[in-house]
Amino acid sequence: MNKQSIIDNLNHRPLSESLQNFLVLATKSQDQNLIKWVKFELTGYYGTEMTNDDVVPKYRDVSGYHADEFHRKLVLDREDMQFINTVPMRAGVVELEVYQENGLIMKEPDLCKIIQDNLGVKVTSFHVSASQVKNVLVNIKCELISRLSLLEEQRTTVVSASEDILEFKPNFYGIGLNLNALKRKWFPKRNG
Template identity: 30%
Template sequence: MKVELEELIDKLSSGHKISDLLPKAILIAKKLNQKELIKWLKLELHGYFSTNPEMTDKDEVPQYRTVAGIYYDKFGNPLILNDPKYSFINETRLRNSISEIEALGKESTGFIQIINYDASYLLKQYFNIEIQCFKFPVAALKNILDRVRMETLERMLSLEIAASSQNTPKSKKAFIGNLNALIIENRLKEALELAEHETQDDSKLEKEVILQKARLNELERQERLGTAKPEEIEIQKIKIRAAILELGDHLSK
């Protein structure tokens, strides 16, 4: 199980198609009896539709699937709503499966056009406005894909932390417990300082700690200067978290 988790985390961090990795994540979640995680992964994999057995009346399409755009009528005229209290009308949450979102992003450039039947009905009923389609920038799809990738990574890392804690010798449990707590709280500098203290008798592991500290410092510099996108920085930080976990695994033996 540990090897499977490590391989999946590595692929999630390396830009593999998220639609190819979700089935593997579901398999791992099933083996670990993570029912809530299985449900979320299946909703992302197959879409937030009533035809998906995981979708119930109590479930909502997550907010991170929201895209902002403009509705158009059959003549191509945009629906412009200047009143702030109606700003929500120019947004919609995509129910599509992850593979469909990937395909839309790959095939389209500029803007994507979809038909939102629910919105069409509501606008006709409450505003007496007939609309034909909804258009939004293709870049919004990347935000959804990045969010699902990061969320899956976070959850897999949490499973790896739990798995590594179970097999830790008693003499190392306090160290691993403190290290995992720092990782979960995203206090990566402190986690690396703790790991560095434990690697003083192992030059190879000590070099790895120094490397990760340098990577973290560079990310923080980019964050301050705004020279990298927030989602790219977050993915790199998740990679550092995975590296610290691997260090902790070596140090716990």
């Protein structure tokens, strides 16, 4: 699987499949940051893999509403309190693909406790619409395309850096000049 095949499949196949193919490319390139990113996107941003330095990317933030056990919405009139209705979506892409049809109800006990302690309101769940889940999937697609381009640039740079401008090959004078390699070193942006 190459970059173009992954991009071609993005609109026809599940995003999780494209991410798995990207994991193969990232593993071949031995880029630990890309490997870590794609694993988080596939399996979710939680668990033993996350360190104190890891954060859920902002493109995974979703808006919704908090509700109590009777499904009554928490309504906040104050503009400066609207941040409470935005949470990071930690679920992996496979799980998000299931939720994109009907949305989901998340149980966030830590956040619910913070709301109760600071606002005096007991809430038990956070509700996210299907459109918000779809938006996160689109954001992940955009990020995947960006990272595919970075991976391609890294590969081009490695190939270009390893080419020799002077080639010691049998020829009429004993030394040859690889003009294509010279051109790629002097004009790296024109490759593609």
